[in-house]
Amino acid sequence: MEKEIVSECANCGKVVYCHGGFLEGVQEGKELFCFACYEMKKS
Ligand SMILES: [Zn+2]
Numbered sequence: 001m002e003k004e005i006v007s008e009c010a011n012c013g014k015v016v017y018c019h020g021g022f023l024e025g026v027q028e029g030k031e032l033f034c035f036a037c038y039e040m041k042k043s
Contacts, residue, residue: 001019001020002018002019002020003017003018003019003020004017004018005017005018006018006023006025006032007032008032009025009032009033009034009037010031010032010033010037011033011034011037011040011041012034012036012037014034014036016032016033016034025038026038
């Protein structure tokens with residue numbers, strides 16, 4: 001399966017990948033967050 005680097009998490013700097021069309025993070029406005037940071041932001 002294709003795995004492309006999309007960007008880095010705006011909070012922790014971890015590389016966020018896209019796996020065959022599935023983004024391993026959350027885009028919010030102009031910023032991209034990994035799931036861990038997005039979960040922390042929500043709470
Ligand atoms: Zn992060």
